[in-house]
Amino acid sequence: MQDPNADTEWNDILRKKGILLPKEDPNKEIEALEEELIQQSVVKRYEDMTLDELEENEDEFGEEDERAIEMYRQQRLAEWKAKQMKKVFGEVLEISGPEYVQEVTKAGDDLWVILHLYKQGIPICALINRHLNELARKFPETKFIKAISTTCIPNYPDRNLPTVFVYQDGNIKAQYVGPLVFGGMNLTKDELEWKLSRSGAIKTELEENPRQKIEDRMMSAIRTSAPTKDSDSEED
Structure with missing residues (x-):
């Protein structure tokens, strides 16, 4: 064949x-x-x-390639922005007064910033710094910052410490001033997380205020142990 x-x-x-x-x-x-x-x-x-290589070589591509390249350029730009956002977060950044504008008020669009003003030697400030270290790792999309109070605000009174300011787009959205606002040295990480979540700076999975649970248990214990009318206590 x-x-x-x-x-x-x-x-x-x-x-x-x-x-x-x-x-x-x-x-x-x-x-x-x-x-x-x-x-x-x-x-x-x-x-x-x-992004730089795309700009350097854009003369080598045709019209159809240009449209596809523009799509890739936008993707690259979004990836770059995402990396920049994640690059500095996940820990508490220590700043001084001159860095305040750049790191806080000009931190970025739609970015939440939590700033803790503190001083060495104040126990509750140290406690909050420990809690913030954990929260910074848990919520890396939020920028956590700390600064010695008088480096940002000259003559800031120690009685107002600790102070926590919450910013978005450079504007103050919430402020917590003084030890009583935080509940003193009994403040837990979960309580601080809940408090900060009320401002919108972090998205917590806690369904209710942990402090309220403790208070409810204390009140229940008090009611249970309180003497009844038939008691023969000295007060009766």
């Missing part, structure tokens, strides 16, 4: 009469394959490029 792909005079006659399909040009197949590889290479190139 004769090979229909063979380059013979008989096969040429059959092709002319439409009995055999036209012989495929191997050069065209190679050209098509090369074009496909080039297109894949271009896509792969700008997928892997940084």
Whole structure:
């Protein structure tokens, strides 16, 4: 049986009469394959490029490539912004007065910032700093900052410490001033988390105020142990 792909005079006659399909040009197949590889290479190139590389090489791409490149540029920009957001968070940043504007009021759009003004040697300030260290790791999307009070606000009175300011877009959304607001040295991490969540700065999974639970248990214990009218206590 004769090979229909063979380059013979008989096969040429059959092709002319439409009995055999036209012989495929191997050069065209190679050209098509090369074009496909080039297109894949271009896509792969700008997928892997940084924002700077895209700008440097944008003259090499055609109109269709430009549209695709713009999509990748936007994706890269979003990824870069996300990395910048995560890069400095996850811990409590210590700042001084000159850094206040840059780190707080100009921290970024839609960004929550929690600033703790404190002083060394005040026990409840140290307690809050410990709690904030844990909360910063738990809520890395929020920026936690601490600063010695008088470096940010000259002559700030120690009686107002600890002070916690909550900012969004550079504006104060909540403020907590003095030890009584925090409940003194009995303050737990969960209680501080709940308090800060009321401002919107963090999204807690706590369903109710932990301090309220403690107070409810204390009141229940008091009612249970209180003497009844039939008691023969000294007060009766």
